[in-house]
Amino acid sequence: MQRVENEIARLISECDYDEVTRLFEMLSGGKRLRAKLILKIAPEHEKAPLLAAIVELIHAASLLHDDVIDEALTRRGVPSVNATDGSKTAVMLGDILYSKAFTELVSFDEEIARAIASSVTALSxxxxxxxxxxxxxxxxxxxxxxxxxxxxxxxxxxxxxxxxxxxxxxxxxxxxxxxxxxxxxxxxxxxxxxxxxxxxxxxxxxxxxxxxxxxxxxxxxxxxxxxxxxxxxxxxxxxxxxxxxxxxxxxxxxxxxxxxxxxxxxxxxxxxxxxxxxxxxxxxxxxxxxxxxxx
Known part of the structure; x- marks a missing residue:
């Protein structure tokens, strides 16, 4: 899981914008259920932590948009981004996380990338x-x-x-x-x-x-x-x-x-x-x- 957290931190850093880093650090990581699942199924594969990080970014993006839609003021016991920085910022941060995840997803085989990408369409x-x-x-x-x-x-x-x-x-x-x-x-x-x-x-x-x-x-x-x-x-x-x-x-x-x-x-x-x-x-x-x- 530490490798997953390191990958997430790297991906956020590569966005190359301090505001994105600041806002992302405000988010509670949650249970990381999806990441844990990936690591349990593919524990030895060198790209499993990256895949897990990608999925966690997608999940975080969906929650940011979800909080805007629901006008939720808290998420996992802490103030939501839309509560602290406004809905526009929360939506844009979600968009950045989605797009960064998809940018990284193209490094995987087509069948793997398609499985994740199609699920995001279904999620939306x-x-x-x-x-x-x-x-x-x-x-x-x-x-x-x-x-x-x-x-x-x-x-x-x-x-x-x-x-x-x-x-x-x-x-x-x-x-x-x-x-x-x-x-x-x-x-x-x-x-x-x-x-x-x-x-x-x-x-x-x-x-x-x-x-x-x-x-x-x-x-x-x-x-x-x-x-x-x-x-x-x-x-x-x-x-x-x-x-x-x-x-x-x-x-x-x-x-x-x-x-x-x-x-x-x-x-x-x-x-x-x-x-x-x-x-x-x-x-x-x-x-x-x-x-x-x-x-």
Whole structure:
């Protein structure tokens, strides 16, 4: 991982602009899940750290744009770039990270470069779908999961495929692993948005719903509510809600086991990923750690 951090620092330095360096240093590195995945699949390949750095730059760029779209003031517990330096700067920094990543990506074989590049197109499409879906309450589970795959899982899937190609492993098998890891990881994040406090999250609790996002627990809750309560849930959507309304939502979710149902799906996806790479203990451990995050 230190080699990955060194590669990231080199790529940022090559942008040759102190402002880019300053702004990038403000960003929290996060879990580096995608980088760790690449290193686990291709641990001995000399270009694996560079591939991991490229994917992390792409991920960082997507988060910068995401924060602008969501008007988020914090990211991983620290002020977002759009909060400290404005949305224009955040968008431009994201553009620089994207373009630098693609500049470096051309040094890889075409199949590897295509896997990463096409995932960024899918990621951007997923972001647009997410924004569109937030315009009204969404109760369609399949539609939500499709958006989740595009916005979150595709880059993780691509990281797994690209690193498998790098070392001649079965790209299809590792793609299944990456896709399901991405989906289950995000479902757990959706659960934590409801069950964790603001200090743990690094952002306000239940922020997804306030921003207009109907994640799985809300979709499952809508399915089981009486018509009058369905209307109440819809009326609370995409606005700041008071403590009594927040408590009602959480109590109803507890009553109808919406969080447990969401976790069950994450567990099923995780199990499918484990079965795809059952002989690779390092990748199985990543899944086990992810799925055990407290909710």
């Amino acid at each position: 499409k997923g972001e647009m779908m997410d924004v569109k879906m937030a315009e009204e309450f969404n109760s369609d589970e399949a539609k939500y999961l499709d958006m989740l795959y595009l916005k979150t899982a595709t880059l993780i899937e691509a990281a797994a495929i690209a690193s498998a190609l790098l070392v001649g492993k079965d790209a299809h098998t590792y793609g299944i692993y990456g896709k399901n890891l991405g989906l289950s990881f995000q479902i757990i994040d959706d659960i934590l948005d409801i069950t964790s406090d603001a200090t743990t999250l690094g952002k306000p609790a239940m922020n997804d719903f306030v921003e207009g996002k109907c994640t799985l627990p809300y979709i499952y809750l809508y399915d089981v509510l009486a018509d009058s309560d369905k209307e109440r849930l819809i009326n609370a959507h995409a606005k700041t809600i008071d403590k009594s309304e927040e408590l009602w939502i959480k109590e109803e979710m507890t009553k109808h086991k919406c969080v447990e149902k969401s976790f069950k799906l994450a567990q099923e996806l995780s199990n499918e990923a484990m079965n795809a790479v059952k002989d690779d203990t390092a990748l199985v451990e990543i899944l086990q750690t992810m799925i055990k995050r407290s909710y």
